[in-house]
Amino acid sequence: MSKLKVGIIGTGAIGAIHMDAYKACNKAELVALCDISEAQLAAQGNRLNISQRFTDYRELLRSDVDAVSVCVGNALHRNVAVAALKAGKHVLLEKPMAMNAKEAAEIVAAGVKARKVIQIGMVNRQRSQIQLARNYVEKGLLGKIYHIRAVLIRRRGIPGLGGWFTTKAMSGGGPLIDIGVHWFDAAMYVSGLWKPTRVSAMTYAKFGTPMKNYRYVSMWAGPPKFNGKFDVEDYATGFVRFGKDASMDFDIAWAANAEDAGFVEILGDKGGIRMLDSKPLTLLTEHNGHMADIAPKHTEVNVFQTQAAKFLAACRGECPPAATAQEGLTVMKLLDAVYASSKLGKEVDL
Numbered sequence: 620m621s622k623l624k625v626g627i628i629g630t631g632a633i634g635a636i637h638m639d640a641y642k643a644c645n646k647a648e649l650v651a652l653c654d655i656s657e658a659q660l661a662a663q664g665n666r667l668n669i670s671q672r673f674t675d676y677r678e679l680l681r682s683d684v685d686a687v688s689v690c691v692g693n694a695l696h697r698n699v700a701v702a703a704l705k706a707g708k709h710v711l712l713e714k715p716m717a718m719n720a721k722e723a724a725e726i727v728a729a730g731v732k733a734r735k736v737i738q739i740g741m742v743n744r745q746r747s748q749i750q751l752a753r754n755y756v757e758k759g760l761l762g763k764i765y766h767i768r769a770v771l772i773r774r775r776g777i778p779g780l781g782g783w784f785t786t787k788a789m790s791g792g793g794p795l796i797d798i799g800v801h802w803f804d805a806a807m808y809v810s811g812l813w814k815p816t817r818v819s820a821m822t823y824a825k826f827g828t829p830m831k832n833y834r835y836v837s838m839w840a841g842p843p844k845f846n847g848k849f850d851v852e853d854y855a856t857g858f859v860r861f862g863k864d865a866s867m868d869f870d871i872a873w874a875a876n877a878e879d880a881g882f883v884e885i886l887g888d889k890g891g892i893r894m895l896d897s898k899p900l901t902l903l904t905e906h907n908g909h910m911a912d913i914a915p916k917h918t919e920v921n922v923f924q925t926q927a928a929k930f931l932a933a934c935r936g937e938c939p940p941a942a943t944a945q946e947g948l949t950v951m952k953l954l955d956a957v958y959a960s961s962k963l964g965k966e967v968d969l
């Protein structure tokens with residue numbers, strides 16, 4: 620079978636990782652790149668010796684690629700993904716799926732119309748601990764799941780202060796939409812609780828302004844652009860109901876006067892899982908009359924290569940996408956509800 624021809628739109632930090640993932644995969648041929656930055660395009664094109672280079676994504680979409688990875692900033696996800704689907708390309712779309720649920724719904728509709736694959740870049744799903752956790756849930760080792768705790772706190776971790784990450788019109792929001800999206804997806808994917816019904820939440824912005832006062836040790840996507848903006852939250856906390864039987868509380872921060880922390884705990888009446896911690900997954904349960912923590916040994920995989928391989932398999936019709944557009948839309952609805960609840964100062968229905 621001939622290899623699928625793939626293009627990358629947006630060759631920045633994550634675009635380069637997608638490029639390497641396809642290069643490592645023998646079922647794809649990475650043939651085309653697009654970036655509005657000619658310097659970035661040249662650097663990445665030369666690095667992997669890719670000759671088809673475009674500064675306008677619409678031109679790349681007129682080429683004979685079968686599939687694209689959409690790796691531009693959040694504000695462009697909807698337009699680029701919809702254009703790619705209309706052009707008959709399969710789409711691996713980076714997270715967050717879009718700026719909000721309305722845009723995400725437009726992508727879903729375009730995918731249905733085009734009958735092409737959309738896979739959302741929820742790369743954490745490929746971590747072997749998440750696959751293991753899901754397997755435990757499917758086998759009933761947790762019993763009835765009733766609560767989830769989702770915590771991701773960076774003491775000082777605002778990315779690219781003053782750049783697109785901290786400018787609402789370009790990012791859609793702060794840590795909630797940037798990193799909380801991974802935790803919400805992981806929580807719902809593993810638990811199978813895909814029907815959030817009500818949210819009560821608060822968001823805060825305490826550290827990003829004035830920018831010159833922000834103290835930090837390192838900055839992803841830095842250095843700060845002091846002539847830029849910070850008009851997003853740096854902390855989001857709240858409570859989600861999944862009907863009357865299950866719930867989730869969350870704490871997501873780019874910056875807080877709190878210790879760095881990161882985990883998702885899924886509590887069931889027979890067992891609990893603690894995952895996405897700095898240590899291996901643990902099954903907290905009872906064994907032979909005693910409380911027992913089971914930490915199964917497992918090796919991690921290259922998550923971006925696994926994600927790319929699953930996307931290509933879906934494009935070939937061998938399996939469903941590893942993270943569907945419909946699931947992406949549900950996550951976006953939940954994010955919208957968090958922001959709405961915080962703005963209105965009350966619990967909101969989804």
Ligand SMILES: NC(=O)c1ccc[n+]([C@@H]2O[C@H](COP(=O)([O-])OP(=O)(O)OC[C@H]3O[C@@H](n4cnc5c(N)ncnc54)[C@H](O)[C@@H]3O)[C@@H](O)[C@H]2O)c1
Pocket residue numbers: 628629630631632633634653654655656659674675676690691692693695713714715740742797840
């Ligand atoms: N899956 C993950 O864990 C993960 C990690 C980092 C980023 N991301 C997501 O990936 C996306 C990109 O993030 P990043 O950190 O790589 O950003 P980045 O700024 O490093 O890269 C974005 C690239 O897009 C290019 N670009 C901008 N407008 C363009 C256009 N109209 N056409 C073509 N190219 C254009 C920019 O020049 C830049 O090179 C974001 O949505 C982000 O949330 C996901």
